[in-house]
Amino acid sequence: MDDLVGDDGLTNAERNQCREAFERFDKDNSGAITLGQDPTDEEIFDMIAAVDEDGSNEIDFKEFCQVIKLQKEKAGQDGESDTLDAFIALGGNPDKTGQISTDKLRHVVKEFGLTIDINRLIAETDTDRSGFIDYNEFAVMMK
Known part of the structure; x- marks a missing residue:
């Protein structure tokens, strides 16, 4: 059952891992992760801002799963890009x-x-x- 992909693009196992990670960041058990006003890592901020659908400057679990999904998609695209680069280098x-x-x-x-x-x-x-x-x-x- 861990291989089934849900509406969020994640398998049950990936969603469970997200839940565990999310709970570590949700220090006050509010169900959201507070971002703060001046994040130090611009890339992380941009990635999270892309999924902060309600503009609350907090990430709830659904939005956190979106971050993981985006990272998963990016990793897949990088792999395809590398494959295409190798194909071209070999004559394709x-x-x-x-x-x-x-x-x-x-x-x-x-x-x-x-x-x-x-x-x-x-x-x-x-x-x-x-x-x-x-x-x-x-x-x-x-x-």
Whole structure:
């Protein structure tokens, strides 16, 4: 049941972790976290301000979960950005078209001395045995 994602974009396990973290910050047990007038970390302030829906300068549990959801989405986007950058570096196109030669992948892995089983990854990913990896196949390989 921990894998079910709710309306807030979080699994039950993630929501429980949020509840525990929220309770640590909610020092007076009011059900809200007071931000104060002059936060020292501008990035945290901006992130929290983005979810302070009622402008109260306090974060309730629902808003706190939104912060966690935004961080989760940002982490996912960073991962996709890294995957796309690697795809382009190996010969793919920025619009996720094109293909990477499996021979080139083997060469890069050998050249950099990486200790991954590239032949196994290629066998699992290049299911049509074309000798080329498209973006979707590459993204699966990178997970």
